[in-house]
Amino acid sequence: EKFKTLKNEGNDFVKKGKYEEAVNKYSECLKLKTEECTIYTNRALCYLKLYKYEEAKQDCDHVLQIEDSNIKAFYRRALAYKGLQVRKKNMADI
Numbered sequence: 001e002k003f004k005t006l007k008n009e010g011n012d013f014v015k016k017g018k019y020e021e022a023v024n025k026y027s028e029c030l031k032l033k034t035e036e037c038t039i040y041t042n043r044a045l046c047y048l049k050l051y052k053y054e055e056a057k058q059d060c061d062h063v064l065q066i067e068d069s070n071i072k073a074f075y076r077r078a079l080a081y082k083g084l085q086v087r088k089k090n091m092a093d094i
Helices: 001-013 021-032 036-050 054-064 071-093
Strands: none
Touching: 001 021, 001 036, 001 054, 001 071, 036 054, 036 071
16 A cells, blocks of 8 residues: 555656656655566656666666566666767767
8 A cells, every 4th residue: 555655656746747756756665566667667767857877777677677578668778778878978078
């Protein structure tokens, strides 16, 4: 029950664009259910919105170890890789 409440609160924060708060709720969820793939992909979305590409990639990697055909995890990991490449490119320019 607490898990469901935390997940819903996290989802509500996402809808409001409050990604940092959503990350906190999803992280609390994962303390209760460590293998819940949906929470990892939701948190990965938040990390992408916060430009935290490495964290997003790690969450997606974790999901793909559990569910090797999770489409959201593949898609969000690709976005994380893209973000990491852009960041590397920008650092090289400096």
